[in-house]
Amino acid sequence: MSWVEIGSLDDIPHLGARVVRTPQGDIAVFRTLDDQVFALRDACPHKGGPLSQGIVHDHRVTCPLHNWKIELASGEAVAPDEGCAGRYPVRVENGRVSLNLVPEAADA
Amino acid sequence: MTHRPKLVLVGNGMAGMRTIEELLKIAPDLYDITVFGAEPYGNYNRIMLSPVLAGEKTLEDIFINDDAWYAARGITLHKGKQVTKIDRVRRRVEAADGTSAEYDRLILATGSNPFIIPVPGHDKPGVVGFRDIADVQRMLDAARQFSKAVVIGGGLLGLEAANGLMKQGMDVTVVHLLDQLMERQLDRVAAGLLQRSLSERGLQFKMPAQTSEIVGDEHVTGVRFADGSELETDLVVMAVGIRPNIALALAAGLYCERGIVVDDTLLTYDPRIYAVGECAQHRGALYGLVAPLFEQAKVCANHLARYGIARYQGSVTSTKLKVTGIDLFSAGNFNGGEGAEEMVFQDAARGIYRKLVLKDDRIDGAVMYGDTLDGPWYFQLMRDKTNITDIRENLLFGQAHIGDTGHGDEETRIANLPDDAEICGCNGVCKGEIVKAITTKKLFTLEEVRLHTKASSSCGSCTGLVENILAITVGGDYSTAPSRKPLCGCTEATHDEVRAAIVGQKLKTMPAVFRALNWNNDTGCPTCRPALNYYLLCAWPGEYEDDKQSRFINERAHGNIQKDGTYSVVPRIWGGVTNPAELRAIAEVAEKYQVPTVKFTGGQRLDLLGVTKEDLPAMWGDLAAAGFVSGHAYGKALRTVKTCVGSEWCRFGTQDSTGLGIKLERLTWGSWMPHKFKFGVSGCPRNCAESNVKDVGVVCVDSGYELHIGGNGGTKVRATDFLCKVATEDEVLEYSAAFIQLYREQAHYLERTAPWVERVGVSYVKRCIVEDAAQRAALYERFKYSQTFAQIDPWKQRAEGIDAEEFEPLLEVQA
Ligand code: SRM
Ligand SMILES: Cc1cc2nc3c(=O)[nH]c(=O)nc-3n(C[C@H](O)[C@H](O)[C@H](O)COP(=O)(O)OP(=O)(O)OC[C@H]3O[C@@H](n4cnc5c(N)ncnc54)[C@H](O)[C@@H]3O)c2cc1C
Ligand code: SF4
Ligand code: FES
Numbered sequence: 001m002s003w004v005e006i007g008s009l010d011d012i013p014h015l016g017a018r019v020v021r022t023p024q025g026d027i028a029v030f031r032t033l034d035d036q037v038f039a040l041r042d043a044c045p046h047k048g049g050p051l052s053q054g055i056v057h058d059h060r061v062t063c064p065l066h067n068w069k070i071e072l073a074s075g076e077a078v079a080p081d082e083g084c085a086g087r088y089p090v091r092v093e094n095g096r097v098s099l100n101l102v103p104e105a106a107d108a
Numbered sequence: 109m110t111h112r113p114k115l116v117l118v119g120n121g122m123a124g125m126r127t128i129e130e131l132l133k134i135a136p137d138l139y140d141i142t143v144f145g146a147e148p149y150g151n152y153n154r155i156m157l158s159p160v161l162a163g164e165k166t167l168e169d170i171f172i173n174d175d176a177w178y179a180a181r182g183i184t185l186h187k188g189k190q191v192t193k194i195d196r197v198r199r200r201v202e203a204a205d206g207t208s209a210e211y212d213r214l215i216l217a218t219g220s221n222p223f224i225i226p227v228p229g230h231d232k233p234g235v236v237g238f239r240d241i242a243d244v245q246r247m248l249d250a251a252r253q254f255s256k257a258v259v260i261g262g263g264l265l266g267l268e269a270a271n272g273l274m275k276q277g278m279d280v281t282v283v284h285l286l287d288q289l290m291e292r293q294l295d296r297v298a299a300g301l302l303q304r305s306l307s308e309r310g311l312q313f314k315m316p317a318q319t320s321e322i323v324g325d326e327h328v329t330g331v332r333f334a335d336g337s338e339l340e341t342d343l344v345v346m347a348v349g350i351r352p353n354i355a356l357a358l359a360a361g362l363y364c365e366r367g368i369v370v371d372d373t374l375l376t377y378d379p380r381i382y383a384v385g386e387c388a389q390h391r392g393a394l395y396g397l398v399a400p401l402f403e404q405a406k407v408c409a410n411h412l413a414r415y416g417i418a419r420y421q422g423s424v425t426s427t428k429l430k431v432t433g434i435d436l437f438s439a440g441n442f443n444g445g446e447g448a449e450e451m452v453f454q455d456a457a458r459g460i461y462r463k464l465v466l467k468d469d470r471i472d473g474a475v476m477y478g479d480t481l482d483g484p485w486y487f488q489l490m491r492d493k494t495n496i497t498d499i500r501e502n503l504l505f506g507q508a509h510i511g512d513t514g515h516g517d518e519e520t521r522i523a524n525l526p527d528d529a530e531i532c533g534c535n536g537v538c539k540g541e542i543v544k545a546i547t548t549k550k551l552f553t554l555e556e557v558r559l560h561t562k563a564s565s566s567c568g569s570c571t572g573l574v575e576n577i578l579a580i581t582v583g584g585d586y587s588t589a590p591s592r593k594p595l596c597g598c599t600e601a602t603h604d605e606v607r608a609a610i611v612g613q614k615l616k617t618m619p620a621v622f623r624a625l626n627w628n629n630d631t632g633c634p635t636c637r638p639a640l641n642y643y644l645l646c647a648w649p650g651e652y653e654d655d656k657q658s659r660f661i662n663e664r665a666h667g668n669i670q671k672d673g674t675y676s677v678v679p680r681i682w683g684g685v686t687n688p689a690e691l692r693a694i695a696e697v698a699e700k701y702q703v704p705t706v707k708f709t710g711g712q713r714l715d716l717l718g719v720t721k722e723d724l725p726a727m728w729g730d731l732a733a734a735g736f737v738s739g740h741a742y743g744k745a746l747r748t749v750k751t752c753v754g755s756e757w758c759r760f761g762t763q764d765s766t767g768l769g770i771k772l773e774r775l776t777w778g779s780w781m782p783h784k785f786k787f788g789v790s791g792c793p794r795n796c797a798e799s800n801v802k803d804v805g806v807v808c809v810d811s812g813y814e815l816h817i818g819g820n821g822g823t824k825v826r827a828t829d830f831l832c833k834v835a836t837e838d839e840v841l842e843y844s845a846a847f848i849q850l851y852r853e854q855a856h857y858l859e860r861t862a863p864w865v866e867r868v869g870v871s872y873v874k875r876c877i878v879e880d881a882a883q884r885a886a887l888y889e890r891f892k893y894s895q896t897f898a899q900i901d902p903w904k905q906r907a908e909g910i911d912a913e914e915f916e917p918l919l920e921v922q923a
Contacts, residue, residue, distance in 0.1 A: 006919045015631060015657040018918035029918060033631050050673045053661040055634040062634040064661040064669055066535075067565070080549075080560045101921065 002101040009035065009095050017052040017061070022101055027088055028052035029099065030072050032059055038072035039090045039099055045070075045083025112140040113212035115412065116201055118191045118356065120145025122154055123385025123401040124217025125173065130409035132181060134628070138413060141183045142209045144201065147240055148188035150174045153550075153582070155398060157244050158430045161272030167241065172550045184209075194360035196378055213412060216357055216368060216376070216383040220350035220396070225260070228321045234328030235344045238269045247345065251276035254342030258282075258331050260319055262289040264429060266347035270311055271431045273345070281339060282306075283331065284315040285348075293427050293438035297454070298461050298477040305434060305459065314339065352387045352394060367394050372419045374408040384408050390422060397425050402552075410600070417626040418600045421592070426487045428480070428579075437483035440473030440490055441465055448472060453504045464504060469495050482506040484575065498829075498870045531577065532563035532570045539577060546581045554578060596635035601625045603856035606640070610647045618644065618655060632658070639857035642744065645780055646852050649894035656911065662742035665914065666902050667724060670717065675724060677703075677716040678741035679731050680777060683751045683769035683789075684712030693734035701727050711748035711786070713739060725915050729907030737901040740777070744858070746848075747786050749773040750798065754791030754808065761791035763808035768837055769797075772806075775841055776848060778898040779891075782855040782864075785848065788819075800828050803851075803861040804844050809833075813840050817847060817873065818865030826862040829870040832878045846877050846887035853890075 012018050012031040019042055020027045026042035028051050036059070042052050049065030059072045069078040075085040089100040115131075117124045120143055128141065145151070149171070156170040178185040189203040194214070202208040222237030224230050236246045250257070251273060259270040262284030274280045282289075288299045289306075303313060318334040322344055330340045352367040363369050363377040367389030374382045374390075384404045386396055395401060400423035410418035426439035444450050444465050453462040460478035464471055464486065471490040476483055485507045489496065496503055525531075527540030545551060545560045557574055558565040564574040594600050601609070606625060615621050618640050622630060632640065637658035644652040656664050667675035679694065694714055698706050704718040719727060728738075740747060749772050752758065754765030769789040776787075788799035789806040799805025801821035805828050807814040812835040816828035831847070834840055850873065855864040865873060877884050906915070 004919070004921055011913065011918055013657055013913075018913065021917045021920040023921070023923040026917075047671075048673075050669075053665070053669060053673075055637060055660070056657065057631045057633045057637065058629060065671070066562075067634070 003091075003098045004101060005096055005098045007097055009037070009092055009097055012037065012097070015056040017054075017056065019050075019052045020099060024101070026050070026052070027099065027101075028061075029090065029097065030056055030061060032056065032072070035092075036072075037090050037092055037097055039088035040070070040072065040075050041086040041088070041103070043085060044068055045077055045085050046081070051085060112138065114210055115139035115141045115213045115215070116209050116211040117141070117143045117215045117217060118194075118201060119215075119217035119219055119385070119387070120147065120151050120185070120187065121217055121219045121385065122151070122398055123219070123405055124215060125151040126402050126405035127215055127217065127382075127384050127408045127412070128183070130406050131412050134409065134415070135413035136181075139213070141181075142186070142211075143178070143183055144186045144189050144191045144203060144207075144209075146188070146190040147242075149241070150178065150185065150187065152241065154240070155430070156582075157238070157241070158268035158272060159432075161244050161247060161269065162275040162432070163272075164275075164432065169547060191356060194356060194381075196360055196381075199380065212380065214381045215408065215412075216362075216381060216387060217385045218353040218356060218387045220386040221353050222346060223349040223351050224346050225319060225348060227319055229324065229328075230322055230346075232322055232324055232328050233326065234324065234342060235322055235346065238265055238345055238347050239350075247273060247343065248276065250343040251278050255279055256281075256341045257343040257345065258339055258341040259345045259347060260284075260331070261345075261347035261349070262286070262313070262315060263292065263347065263349070264290060264427060266345070267306065268430055269345045269347050271306070271309075273343075274310055278343070279312075280310075281312040281314055281341070283317050283319060283333075283339075284313070285318055287316045289313075289315075290429075290438075293442070293475075294436070294477075295442055295463060295475050297452075298436070298438075298463070298475045301459060301461055301477045302429075302434065302436060306431075309433075350386065350396060352389070354387055357383070357387070365389055365392075372407075372421065373411045373416075374404055374420060375411070382408050382412070390420060393422060395423065395425065397427065399423065400425055415600075415626065415628050417628075424487075424491050426483065428483070435476070435478055435480040437474065437476040437480040439483070439487050440471070441467075442473040442475040444473075451504045462504060466496070469497050469500075471496060481576075484579075492867070494867065495869050495871070531573050532561075532565075535562040535565065537561050537563040542574060542577050543581050546578060551578075552582060595639060596633055598627045598629055598633050598636050599625055603639070607643055607647075607854075610643050616644065616648050616652055618658070634660075642780060642782065642857050646894070650897045656914075663744070665721060665724070666728075666738060666742060666906065667719070668742045672718075674718045674720055676741070677719055677724070677727060677731075678709060678713055678739040679736035680739040680773070681713040682773050683749050683766055685751070685766060685770065690734065690736070693731070693736070697727055697730050697734075700730065709741070709748075711741070712750050713741075713748065715741070721915055722917075725906045725909075725912070728903035732901065732904040732907055736903075737777070738903045744781055744783050745785070746773075746776045746779045746781065747784050749776075749787040749789065750802070751789045752791050752796035754789075758791055760794060761808070762810045763791060763813065765789045765791035765797065765806070765808050768806065768808070768813075768840060771837065771841060772844060775845060775895075778900070779848065779852070779895060780898065781848070781852055782857050783860040785851075785861070787844070801825065802828065804847060806840055806844075812836070815840065815843055815847075818861045818870070820860055820862035822860075824862075826866075829865060831870075831874065842884065842888050843877060845891045846884045847873070849887040849891040849894075850876055852894075853887075 006020050017028045017030045028040050028042040030038045042050050044063040046068045049063045051061050053064040054061040060069050062069050068081050075087040077083045086103040091098050150173045153170045159165040186207055189207050191201050192204045193202040200210050222239045236243050257273045257278045257280045259266045260283045262282050270280045270282045289303050320334045321332040323330045328344050330338050332338045354364045354368050357368045358364050368383040368387050370383050370388045370390050374384055376383050385401050404420050407418040407420040429436045449466045451464045463475045465473040470493050474486045525539050529539045531539050542561050542563050551557050564571045595603050641655050641658040661669050701723050703716045707715045709715045749769045751766045751769030755761035772787055785803045787804050788797040788802035790797040790799045791808050799807050801819040805816040814833050815831040817831045819828035820826045
């Protein structure tokens with residue numbers, strides 16, 4: 001298993017994100033207003049913009065470079081844009097956040 | 109979702125389906141939707157029937173949604189079924205063939221019927237209206253078989269029909285009751301020009317003429333007039349007007365006058381029944397153009413979706429004639445009258461005519477013939493009720509003549525541009541791509557074009573061009589810019605309403621604004637959150653706590669993000685003046701952090717580009733130790749104060765422009781604004797600091813200081829307006845700061861001073877700053893007060909550990 005504990009929920013700001021550096025590249029971990037946590041590859045499907053630096057709203061993030069909107073749950077760009085930032089499984093237990101470094105299958 | 113309420117739409121036309129589409133955008137799953145349409149197809153773009161008739165478009169081009177579209181959204185479509193009965197007690201509608209549907213909410217969008225003059229013979233084969241696809245097919249059939257056509261009605265629709273039939277090879281005569289064409293849209297002169305050029309194209313006119321009978325046995329053979337004369341013809345098109353189609357509503361006992369009477373929420377007298385489109389009568393007015401109907405659709409959808417906050421307040425409309433090669437624009441009151449003034453421009457040789465009607469220093473109406481590129485601009489000024497006193501002198505010559513040297517030339521060429529002409533320089537989008545997206549994806553609004561093509565979605569300088577392409581491609585008067593612009597999709601409130609509520613209702617947090625102004629979600633969006641954060645910060649200095657998650661990344665990280673995710677660092681160089689010690693400190697920092705590029709900016713300072721986010725706080729710490737503060741090159745904030753050498757060195761310098769620039773920068777740095785803000789201070793009118801394209805430009809003269817405002821050297825160049833002349837440096841500081849505060853308190857977020865000054869007028873600014881000493885002093889005080897909270901160096905704070913998590917990864921996982 002490749003679950004790693006990455007920190008506590010409160011390390012991630014509401015409607016914000018933090019970055020986890022990994023040998024396979026950066027992973028952005030987002031927290032929404034309703035305390036859900038999502039993890040995506042920190043690279044926009046458009047031109048690789050760092051999604052962790054975007055504005056989080058509802059369950060989406062808007063890329064800081066050219067404003068594509070990405071669904072946090074699926075990693076999919078909101079139509080009419082097309083593309084997907086890879087997703088990583090995350091879970092929160094007793095206020096601690098764990099991340100699985102194996103990305104989810106694209107169509108799962 | 110088994111118990112969804114049932115929504116039924118009667119009338120599968122432009123207003124009704126627009127309402128459904130608006131509803132699906134904001135509440136896709138709320139209703140179980142059934143649509144009845146008397147015509148046997150999905151909905152189509154009715155206004156394009158004219159180009160179809162003229163052979164410039166095909167029917168396929170104009171369909172909007174096909175059967176699959178309805179099916180994919182779970183909408184039941186009963187096409188070819190005319191509803192004949194509404195049972196309001198059982199809440200059920202029934203069509204002629206017995207098909208029925210129950211409703212919880214009902215929308216009536218039955219449009220209009222063409223008015224057929226009830227003269228003898230009006231029901232003979234060969235007499236048609238001009239309203240739907242069937243009419244157009246009848247006309248096209250006639251054009252194949254016959255040679256002569258008469259169009260009764262010299263209005264917009266009649267002329268488009270006549271032009272189309274002529275293009276199909278028919279010999280066409282337009283018959284009109286009055287001696288002037290399009291009397292409801294044009295004055296006499298413009299109508300004369302129009303008639304002349306239509307005659308040159310081959311149309312014939314018989315006017316004034318009153319039709320008394322349609323003659324013929326089996327089929328039409330001619331038209332007889334009240335004066336006894338007769339015209340031979342094989343086809344008669346009646347285009348004399350439309351009547352709202354209210355028979356169904358009347359039969360159901362709904363209150364109707366000329367149309368079905370609705371309130372500001374588009375609700376009829378029955379609280380379960382809405383009416384939109386040409387069949388609806390709102391505040392006594394009926395509308396026969398799509399732009400207002402689309403506004404109605406949006407409001408109606410808002411109520412159906414249970415947001416319950418939108419209001420339709422009526423529309424100001426404008427018209428254009430869709431005859432290729434003829435440019436004609438008309439809006440508002442174009443005939444003058446009591447208390448109105450007229451401005452007229454005519455160039456007979458080029459066939460250009462332009463008339464503006466002014467009332468109380470505002471545009472009340474416009475007619476343009478020949479060159480209509482400025483039509484949308486006049487229309488905007490008219491709807492915004494902009495006071496035109498300041499631009500009166502050049503108003504008639506168009507937007508290009510009022511200090512805007514932007515893209516005027518390109519607009520003139522727009523219609524003739526080749527498909528591969530680049531329209532959006534930022535995103536590399538060509539004209540052909542935009543046209544293709546509009547036609548294949550059936551786009552109607554600027555917003556949709558932005559989403560699908562990215563054109564005009566970055567710097568926005570090509571917005572005018574894209575709007576033009578949209579108008580040319582979809583035709584008619586698509587509402588490219590609604591008269592009332594909500595701040596964003598989360599609310600119906602405008603920027604001004606939001607700002608007024610924040611101050612008036614003492615709203616001090618973002619959730620309080622969301623609640624008070626009925627935001628439709630609780631996290632806002634990337635458009636409203638940064639705006640609200642600024643508005644709150646500006647209204648409640650010292651009280652409101654900045655919400656960094658509502659800042660764009662540049663402001664959150666206090667550096668400009670670069671395309672590779674690194675940042676740039678631009679320390680403040682006061683007034684552009686530096687010294688060897690400062691330069692040495694910057695050089696050392698650049699070496700220590702291995703900065704790949706060091707560049708002089710266009711704002712007289714040094715840019716250290718390519719710094720990783722983690723290095724920022726330490727680097728800022730080193731710069732702070734050497735006495736530097738942030739240059740806010742990343743912020744909607746005071747940027748640079750550009751100066752020239754001035755009297756200290758220059759043989760022409762009249763005052764110490766360098767020293768004054770430094771004082772201005774010391775006073776104003778750190779201030780957050782609606783958009784970025786730049787000063788220029790030149791030592792003499794030679795203007796080496798380019799003060800005439802700055803937000804505030806100071807030009808030193810022998811006797812004092814000239815203050816200029818509202819300049820912009822960016823996307824759209826605008827030279828400053830002269831504000832006033834003052835005698836002392838202290839006055840320069842006071843007037844400049846008062847101007848900044850007025851801008852901070854009143855402009856819309858992301859509106860620079862140039863468009864703001866154009867919107868409110870220079871005279872307004874002068875009244876507040878120059879003529880009203882008390883207001884100026886109060887503004888200056890409020891500015892200085894807010895500066896006590898703003899002039900804390902954000903870099904130093906972060907070097908000391910504030911927001912440390914922003915700059916550090918949460919975790920580094922080793923291989
Ligand atoms: C660095 C600099 C170019 C340079 O290498 O010289 C620059 C760089 C950028 N400019 Fe600029 N502008 C720079 C001087 C200018 C000037 C010249 C001046 O200030 O005298 C102008 C025209 C003058 C004016 O503002 O009226 C200018 C007009 C713009 C505009 C158009 C603004 C407008 O209102 O039309 C934008 C786009 C925007 O702000 O939305 C822009 C946006 C940008 C951005 C922020 C684009 C972005 O969003 O990333 C660039 C950031 C690069 C970076 O990371 O540093 N930049 N930019 C200059 C920094 C000046 C400074 O010291 O702070
Ligand atoms: C040739 C032409 C050119 C035009 N050009 C322009 C232009 O350039 N710019 C502009 O702004 N406007 C233009 N218009 C006007 C514009 O098309 C109308 O204002 C607009 O279509 C009205 O929308 P609506 O939904 O109210 O009515 P419609 O689009 O007419 O839709 C009403 C629909 O309801 C159906 N219906 C009616 N009664 C029933 C019933 N009982 N049961 C079921 N279905 C029913 C009708 O068959 C029709 O399909 C033009 C119109 C025409 C005909
Ligand atoms: S620095 Fe300014 S002009 Fe240069 S590419 Fe960036 S935004 Fe465009
Ligand atoms: S890189 Fe994300 S929108 Fe362009």
